[in-house]
Amino acid sequence: MTTNDANNSTTRTVTALVNDKPGVLNRITSMLRRRGFNIQSLAVGHSEVDHLSRLTVVVEGGDDIVEKITKQLHKLIDIIKVNDISDDNIVSRELALIKVNSDTKTRSEIMQIVAIYRAKIVDVSSSSIIIEATGDDQKIQALQDLLSSFGLIEVMRTGLIAMNREKNK
Amino acid sequence: MVCESLIREGVEHIFGIPGGAILPLYQVLPEYKKLKHILVRHEQGAAHAADGYARATGKAGVAFATSGPGTTNLVTGIMTAKMDSVPIVAITGQVGRPVIGTDAFQETDITGITLPITKHNYLVMDINDLGETIKEAFHIATTGRPGPVLVDIPKDILQGNGVFNYPENVNIPGYKPNTSVNQKQIKRACELIKKSKRPVLLAGHGIKISKAYDELLELAEKCQIPVINTLLGLSSFPANHFLYCGWPGMHGMAYSNLILDQSDLIIAVGMRFDDRITGNPDKFALGSKKIHIDIDASEIGKIIHADVPIVSDAKIALSNLVKSVEEKTHVAWLNQIDRLKNNHPSLALRDTEKLLPQFIIKELHELTNGDSIIVTGVGQHQMWAAQHYTFNDKNKMITSGGAGAMGYEVPAALGAQIGRPNEMVWSIAGDGGFQMTMSELATISENNLPIKFAIINNGFLGMVRQWQELFYEKSYVSTSYKGIPDFVKLAEAFDIYALKVTDKTQVKPAILDAIKHDGPVLIDFIVESEENVYPMIPSGATVQDMMEEPSSQEIKK
Numbered sequence: 018m019t020t021n022d023a024n025n026s027t028t029r030t031v032t033a034l035v036n037d038k039p040g041v042l043n044r045i046t047s048m049l050r051r052r053g054f055n056i057q058s059l060a061v062g063h064s065e066v067d068h069l070s071r072l073t074v075v076v077e078g079g080d081d082i083v084e085k086i087t088k089q090l091h092k093l094i095d096i097i098k099v100n101d102i103s104d105d106n107i108v109s110r111e112l113a114l115i116k117v118n119s120d121t122k123t124r125s126e127i128m129q130i131v132a133i134y135r136a137k138i139v140d141v142s143s144s145s146i147i148i149e150a151t152g153d154d155q156k157i158q159a160l161q162d163l164l165s166s167f168g169l170i171e172v173m174r175t176g177l178i179a180m181n182r183e184k185n186k
Numbered sequence: 187m188v189c190e191s192l193i194r195e196g197v198e199h200i201f202g203i204p205g206g207a208i209l210p211l212y213q214v215l216p217e218y219k220k221l222k223h224i225l226v227r228h229e230q231g232a233a234h235a236a237d238g239y240a241r242a243t244g245k246a247g248v249a250f251a252t253s254g255p256g257t258t259n260l261v262t263g264i265m266t267a268k269m270d271s272v273p274i275v276a277i278t279g280q281v282g283r284p285v286i287g288t289d290a291f292q293e294t295d296i297t298g299i300t301l302p303i304t305k306h307n308y309l310v311m312d313i314n315d316l317g318e319t320i321k322e323a324f325h326i327a328t329t330g331r332p333g334p335v336l337v338d339i340p341k342d343i344l345q346g347n348g349v350f351n352y353p354e355n356v357n358i359p360g361y362k363p364n365t366s367v368n369q370k371q372i373k374r375a376c377e378l379i380k381k382s383k384r385p386v387l388l389a390g391h392g393i394k395i396s397k398a399y400d401e402l403l404e405l406a407e408k409c410q411i412p413v414i415n416t417l418l419g420l421s422s423f424p425a426n427h428f429l430y431c432g433w434p435g436m437h438g439m440a441y442s443n444l445i446l447d448q449s450d451l452i453i454a455v456g457m458r459f460d461d462r463i464t465g466n467p468d469k470f471a472l473g474s475k476k477i478h479i480d481i482d483a484s485e486i487g488k489i490i491h492a493d494v495p496i497v498s499d500a501k502i503a504l505s506n507l508v509k510s511v512e513e514k515t516h517v518a519w520l521n522q523i524d525r526l527k528n529n530h531p532s533l534a535l536r537d538t539e540k541l542l543p544q545f546i547i548k549e550l551h552e553l554t555n556g557d558s559i560i561v562t563g564v565g566q567h568q569m570w571a572a573q574h575y576t577f578n579d580k581n582k583m584i585t586s587g588g589a590g591a592m593g594y595e596v597p598a599a600l601g602a603q604i605g606r607p608n609e610m611v612w613s614i615a616g617d618g619g620f621q622m623t624m625s626e627l628a629t630i631s632e633n634n635l636p637i638k639f640a641i642i643n644n645g646f647l648g649m650v651r652q653w654q655e656l657f658y659e660k661s662y663v664s665t666s667y668k669g670i671p672d673f674v675k676l677a678e679a680f681d682i683y684a685l686k687v688t689d690k691t692q693v694k695p696a697i698l699d700a701i702k703h704d705g706p707v708l709i710d711f712i713v714e715s716e717e718n719v720y721p722m723i724p725s726g727a728t729v730q731d732m733m734e735e736p737s738s739q740e741i742k743k
Contacts, residue, residue: 038361040309044301051302081487088484094306094326097360 028075029083029103030179036095037070039065044070044093054078054086058088058111058154058176069097073109073178075154102181109179112149113157114139115146118168127167134160145170153177187313187350188277188339189218191320194352197248198222199239199604201232201597205252206292210280210344212250224604224633227625229256231597233263234623236274238561238594238601242583244397246273246327247601253279254292258299262591264334265303266459269588270418271391273332275323282342283311297338305333310340313348318356325356330363331482332395359432364420364481367498367506375453375477375494376510382451382475384519385411386431391418391587392456392480392500399423399580401504402455408508410515412523414442415463416457417572420583425556425576431523432532435463437569440530440721440734445523446471447729455479456500459489460588461726469728523712530734532721533573542644543567543713547574550640553697557609558638559584559602563595563619566648569719571614593622596639600626603635610638617643617670627680630706638700639708641673644715652718677708684708 019120035041042061049056051128055077064071083101090099119127120143127146131138136150150160154177188211192200200223204212215223226232236247251257256277267274281290297309306326308319316339323335355668379385393402402423406413412431415421417438423430432439434446446452452474457463464470467489478492479500480487486495496503535544547570550558558574562568563583579581584602586594599613620641630637642648651665677684683703687696687710700707721734 040297043298047301085484085488091485092482094358094361 025055027079028077029080029101030107030109030177031074031083031087031090031099031101031103032179033072033090033096033100034064034098035061035072036097037068037180041070044095045090048089048093049086051135052085052089053136054082058174060176060178062178073176075177078168085092102179106166106182106184107179108182109153109177111152111154111177112151112175113161113171114171115148115150115164116145116163116170116172117163118144118170119147120144123167127164130163136160187219187316187348188344188459189214190350190369191317191352192248193218193220195324195719196245199224200248200250201226201235201239201601202250203227203229203232203252204250205279207253207341208256208344209252209279210252211279211339212339223250224600224629226597226600226629228623229259230262230593231600231623231626231629233260233274233276234594234597235604235626236276237263237267237272238584238598239605240267240272240274240601241598242559242602242605245396246275246324249276251276251278252292253281253341254294254298256292257296258294260695261299261303262589263359263597264300264336264595266586266591267334268303268305270586271332271395273327274334274577275320275327276334276336278336278338279344280309280338280340283340284342286340290465296336298442300336300711303334304336307336307338309685310343313343313346314351316343316348317350317352321353322356322358326358330361331480345397352663364497365502367496367503368661369506371494371496372503372506372510375496375507375511378451378475378477378494379409379411379453379507379511380514383514383516384449384522385409385453385516386445386449387411387413387449387466388416388446388452388454388457389419389422390416390455390457391411393419393422394581395456396481396499396501398456398504400499400503401508403427403522404508405504405511408513409511410520411453412445412520414445416460416463416587417585418539418587419457420572421577421579421581423509424578426578431527433572436461436465436723436725437573437719437721438463438542439532439573440732441523441526441532443721443723443729443732444526447473448522448526449474451475451477453477453479455504456481458485461489463491465723465725465727465729465731471474472720485504518651523617525599532734539690540714541688541711543570543644543711544574544715545690546640546693546713549573549615549693550697551575553694553701554610554612554734558582558612561585561595561599561602561611561613563614563616564590564592565616565619565650566613566644566652566717566719567616567642569649570642575614592616592619595619596623596626599637599639600630600635603637604633610636612638612640615639615641615642616648617645617667617673618647620673621671624676627677627682631680634705636704637706639667639706641708641710642713643670643673644713644717645670646715648717649717649719655716655718656722657724673708673710682706685712686710688712728735
């Protein structure tokens, strides 16, 4: 397994509750861009509350950077709540679709790898396979690295979403 | 509906220019006698005038503009208000909803364009949201850390009828400005103040915005702490007070910079450690701990680490501090400061027959008893005005700080004079900036606003020329104005009384004449063309690199 970028540099995970209105994502990305913050991924979707979305953003940088980002995010009127959950006990997952070269010779080997990673094969053709995988970014990255020896055709990743675990189980 | 909302917000003056998309709003204006519309000559003027009005009154300034170029002309003014935390509400006409996104005539995405330079903005797409949106706009503009808010309204909504719902209160879940103060931090601040031997208060624009003048004075006196102002903080602490220690930064007083550098505690209130103050932030005031009070949490720790962060309105934080601190004195520190002031006088004038800009400002200060509202543009004249015009009274200095927007001096003076009609407004202008917005002389003449203009005319973009002299071996590229108009004739064309001054002896009579004249006056001061502003700390440098005075070579010049 090759080292992935996420292990080399520090990344932090920030979640936010935001208004589900036109242009809100633009406000967020515009602020991050203009203040020169680097983000690794950003995922948004509906929340459990009507008219509110939840967003997970993985940012590059240490504590001081993430503090600046959360303060700036908090300043946006359309953002209701911001949390830096990096140090919390969290569940984080990402979905990836990976299309990889595959013929009759390599198919069974790929299927073995897929099984080990508890991923799924969702499409097969004579020359390729599409694999669906979920997991944290390290697992996805590891799977992707393994599959790369067969020749990656296309990789699509949703970016990480994350949630706090309950404290008392 | 818009007018009704504005009246509910207590708006009296609007600065703007009509056009196609905003016409339905203009056509109903005469029905609302309480709203006085000032027809400016360029939308930049509308935004700067609303800004000057807001700074002078503490109320939100309102600007109207039509879609497309009307709105883009507002941009510099909105950005200026954002940088200096000034509450303005811009109401702009947009093309009708059915044609939004089709590149219709005079269509532009002004909410997109102003996204990074407004505190918040709105595109109203449902007429039933209009009242609530305007209510929210004023609330956001004027509370917390103030700033500009833009409301873009499509023409068909301005023409339409809907249910007018103007809520009494606003509830914006994502916007809850802090109205209290963390007592734990106040306690920690008090401990630092108690331990400190060389404390200094660094008081910024936040003092004026939250009207914390008395609290600042009380804290300074109770603990005998010297006060340094930022440029935007000028006129928040009386300059004739024995604890007043000037303002620091690139062109601030040498002693102010040295005091900050030698202090062991900086209590920064309502300011944001701008690079013009810190120079190289890694080497700024290393010997001191910092208590940083600001209503905007994102300003704390942005540039300078805060040992005690206090997210709060300046007035609330200072009144809590005053209550909690123990009285103390700092005799040795004040003696040290006196020595610094004596050894680094900074603002002494050269003895010369030439007409120096600094001399004009000093005379103006004397002849107006330091009691006028001063509005400036940006550049050398701004620095000289800030150095030599000192204020004992509250909220008298209006200048473009963070944005550094040349041309601010004409429309902002217009807004300030309308906001405070009974006070004398002097616009200290540069010849460069003045030429950018001088079309507003027409507005000033039309409304007979008794603004006095003092143009510090050196025929150069003076500050840029100074940089070229010091850092580019006197290579004066594009800074010398050859085709400068005769400002006296120009003023006369606008039916404004004007005088030209070329000699030192004419300064006093000209200023007295202007003060006596009942109406707008322009004085064109033809000054020494290559005078530099000192002291100077070059950009990104430190207090050790400060140039306090011109070199002997320069004096000969």
